[in-house]
Amino acid sequence: MPRPDGLATCGEGGGASIYEVAIVTVNYSTKFNTNTLMDESLEPSAQFITISGSNFTWNSDGSGPSAGDETPDVQKIIRMVDWNVTLYNLSSLPSGLITMMGDVNSADITSSTLGCLFPAETLLYLGGSPSRTFTAQDASGITSPFWRLGMKFTVKKDSWNKFYSQGSDDARSLYRKGSGDPVIPYHRSNFVTGLNVNG
Numbered sequence: 001m002p003r004p005d006g007l008a009t010c011g012e013g014g015g016a017s018i019y020e021v022a023i024v025t026v027n028y029s030t031k032f033n034t035n036t037l038m039d040e041s042l043e044p045s046a047q048f049i050t051i052s053g054s055n056f057t058w059n060s061d062g063s064g065p066s067a068g069d070e071t072p073d074v075q076k077i078i079r080m081v082d083w084n085v086t087l088y089n090l091s092s093l094p095s096g097l098i099t100m101m102g103d104v105n106s107a108d109i110t111s112s113t114l115g116c117l118f119p120a121e122t123l124l125y126l127g128g129s130p131s132r133t134f135t136a137q138d139a140s141g142i143t144s145p146f147w148r149l150g151m152k153f154t155v156k157k158d159s160w161n162k163f164y165s166q167g168s169d170d171a172r173s174l175y176r177k178g179s180g181d182p183v184i185p186y187h188r189s190n191f192v193t194g195l196n197v198n199g
Contacts, residue, residue: 036088036089037087037088037089038085038086038087038088038112038113039085039086039113040083040084040085040086040111040112040113040114041083041084042081042082042083042084042114042116043081043082043084044079044080044081044082045080045081045082045154045155046077046078046079046080047077047078047080047156048075048076048077048078049075049076049077049078049164050073050074050075050076051073051074051075051076051164051165051166052073052166053070053071053072053073053074053166054071054166055166056071056074056166057071058071076164078156078157079157080154080155080156080157081154081155082126082152082153082154082155083111083116083118083123083152083153083154083155084150084151084152084153085150085151085152085153085197086148086149086150086151087147087148087149087151087196088146088148089146089147090146090147090148090149090196091146091147092147093130093147093149094128094149094194094195094196095193095194096125096189096191096193096194096195097128097130097149097195098127099194100125100189100191100194100195101125101126101127102124102125102126102186102187103124103125103186103187103188103189104120104121104122104123104124104125104159104160104161104186104187104188104189105118105120105121105122105123105125105188105189105191106120106121106188106189106190106191107120107190107192108120109123109191109192109197109198110198111198112198118153118155119159120159120188121159121160121161121186121188122155122156122157122158122159122160123153123154123155123191124153124154124155124156124160124186125151125152125153125189125191125195126152126153126154127151127152128149128150128151128152128195129149129150129151130147130148130149130150131147131148131149132145132146132147132148133145151195151197158170158171159171160186161173161182161183161184161185161186162174
């Protein structure tokens with residue numbers, strides 16, 4: 001109903017209301033940022049190994065060392081990098097989040113933003129850190145919280161299922177005596193379907 005002073009009551013028309021005191025209830029929500037889907041980074045890493053010196057000698061002609069002149073074990077540092085991948089806005093967590101820890105990639109993987117190609121068996125999955133935040137609005141069903149998932153992989157130049165020995169400067173495959181079956185301590189898994197990383 002129009003007021004005598006010509007001003008509209010609150011909620012009517014396009015006018016304004018003037019109050020000396022008012023109690024106002026404001027309903028609002030924060031807008032979820034759906035622009036960021038993932039980010040990636042690389043960090044230096046290394047593996048320290050010791051190769052037995054029992055098959056080495058100080059003599060260039062290959063003759064054995066003299067008594068009291070034994071050869072030492074050889075220390076070797078394998079240069080590596082850690083590939084950190086963070087996925088955002090996940091409605092559910094990957095099926096291999098826990099079960100694939102300690103596995104290596106069964107096929108080539110390409111980094112989405114870094115442009116790096118990781119050949120099969122060169123990525124070792126160390127695990128992931130999922131997180132999400134619930135608010136009072138989430139409990140009321142006003143919003144649907146999404147997961148943020150950080151995952152770490154260690155990248156090795158050679159296959160994680162190859163090893164160094166006294167007889168070679170390069171990593172080689174190991175085989176079981178008698179059967180000749182390859183030694184594969186790191187299980188191979190499909191990271192594309194199991195961890196949602198690109199193939």
